Amino acid sequence: MVLRLKQLSSLLIKPSGPDCNLDCSYCFYLEKADLFPKAIHRMSLDTLELLLRQAMEQSGPRITISWQGGEPTLMGLPWFEKAVEFQEKYGNGKTVGNGLQTNGLLLDTQWARFLKEYRFLVGLSIDGPEHVHDKYRLTQGRKGSWHTVAEKASLLMEEGVEVNSLSVVTDYSSQYAEEIYEYLKSLGFRHMQFIPCVETDPVDRTKAAAYSVSAEAYGRFLVDIFDLWKRDFADGMPTVSIRYFDSVFHKYVGMTAPDCTLGRTCGTYVVVEHNGDVYSCDFFVEPSWKLGNLATDRLVDMLNSDRQNEFGNWKADLPQMCQSCKWLRNCWGGCTKDRIRDPQETDPNHFCRSYMMFFEHADGDLTELAHQWRSGKSSGIRAEPGQAAPQIHGTQSRFKNSLTEMN
Numbered sequence: 164m165v166l167r168l169k170q171l172s173s174l175l176i177k178p179s180g181p182d183c184n185l186d187c188s189y190c191f192y193l194e195k196a197d198l199f200p201k202a203i204h205r206m207s208l209d210t211l212e213l214l215l216r217q218a219m220e221q222s223g224p225r226i227t228i229s230w231q232g233g234e235p236t237l238m239g240l241p242w243f244e245k246a247v248e249f250q251e252k253y254g255n256g257k258t259v260g261n262g263l264q265t266n267g268l269l270l271d272t273q274w275a276r277f278l279k280e281y282r283f284l285v286g287l288s289i290d291g292p293e294h295v296h297d298k299y300r301l302t303q304g305r306k307g308s309w310h311t312v313a314e315k316a317s318l319l320m321e322e323g324v325e326v327n328s329l330s331v332v333t334d335y336s337s338q339y340a341e342e343i344y345e346y347l348k349s350l351g352f353r354h355m356q357f358i359p360c361v362e363t364d365p366v367d368r369t370k371a372a373a374y375s376v377s378a379e380a381y382g383r384f385l386v387d388i389f390d391l392w393k394r395d396f397a398d399g400m401p402t403v404s405i406r407y408f409d410s411v412f413h414k415y416v417g418m419t420a421p422d423c424t425l426g427r428t429c430g431t432y433v434v435v436e437h438n439g440d441v442y443s444c445d446f447f448v449e450p451s452w453k454l455g456n457l458a459t460d461r462l463v464d465m466l467n468s469d470r471q472n473e474f475g476n477w478k479a480d481l482p483q484m485c486q487s488c489k490w491l492r493n494c495w496g497g498c499t500k501d502r503i504r505d506p507q508e509t510d511p512n513h514f515c516r517s518y519m520m521f522f523e524h525a526d527g528d529l530t531e532l533a534h535q536w537r538s539g540k541s542s543g544i545r546a547e548p549g550q551a552a553p554q555i556h557g558t559q560s561r562f563k564n565s566l567t568e569m570n
Contacts, residue, residue, distance in 0.1 A: 180204030430475025
């Protein structure tokens with residue numbers, strides 16, 4: 164059997180490592196500072212150039228680069244200007260998509276104009292209105308960050324930057340689905356991503372941390388958001404894009420979902436830390452899943468290494484409960500990181516019941532939408548010849564459409 168090599172098409176880069184100017188209670192990445200000897204973590208320009216030269220030379224005709232942290236804007240705007248310069252230098256005309264996930268605190272007009280000029284897709288972390296956002300997203304002085312982030316959202320939109328909201332769903336925020344949804348719409352967001360929070364308790368490592376959202380609460384949240392999303396349809400079409408619903412819809416029309424948690428296997432991208440170390444996944448930046456370093460190894464080789472293939476196939480190792488589940492092909496067990504933490508639990512994934520609740524509720528509507536999309540009978544829902552992905556709103560999801568030509 165000949166294994167098909169994975170193409171280098173996506174990278175997640177952490178240029179400032181775990182460093183951040185916030186101290187969010189639920190952050191899983193701050194503790195990664197223990198992996199590195201220095202107190203401050205910054206990617207050097209030499210490492211940046213080596214990284215982008217490899218990325219450009221080893222990728223196909225297009226590549227998507229996600230800049231995350233920690234807080235990536237700690238690198239400063241001139242550093243990101245050099246990143247674009249290196250992409251242009253080594254790109255040879257290929258298409259590059261840049262995405263920036265940020266808490267927004269350091270953004271200003273100059274930043275916004277840069278992001279717009281080079282068509283960065285910005286994911287702004289904002290959990291909801293003040294009482295929701297400031298529950299856990301606190302400064303290092305333990306003060307709320309909501310006021311500043313809301314101002315930055317307005318700035319980005321006024322400057323015409325492509326921006327989506329990224330909201331973490333916790334034990335607290337899960338109670339306010341409608342308030343959060345309506346608040347984000349009031350700010351002007353029409354593309355939203357809701358990320359369920361489950362982290363290990365720092366004292367009892369067999370349990371989920373107190374701020375984690377329960378399976379039942381997240382399931383109710385998904386159902387409520389789905390109904391709100393459906394309520395806002397106009398002429399049979401969604402007016403708001405919800406990342407999870409967009410990804411799930413791919414499954415309903417027989418296509419590969421862009422969200423790696425919905426795939427049978429994973430391991431389709433790698434994570435590059437500030438010092439050039441490369442890891443299997445954002446949630447598994449740990450010694451056991453270190454694949455190598457840019458200084459001695461090639462990105463495309465690490466992506467196709469035995470260790471990375473082992474990581475990707477780990478997702479497909481599901482218990483009988485999953486294999487006999489009617490929703491298996493819609494879910495494929497969810498994200499590997501969310502697998503059982505408490506030995507007393509019987510579910511194979513912390514959010515197993517969440518997804519069951521959601522699909523039981525939404526399956527009929529999604530099936531009908533898929534039928535309309537295939538037949539082209541619904542306004543705006545069409546299967547175009549050669550179309551790469553289904554569209555359940557007027558234009559292709561901006562979570563994917565951040566590509567810009569490099570000359």
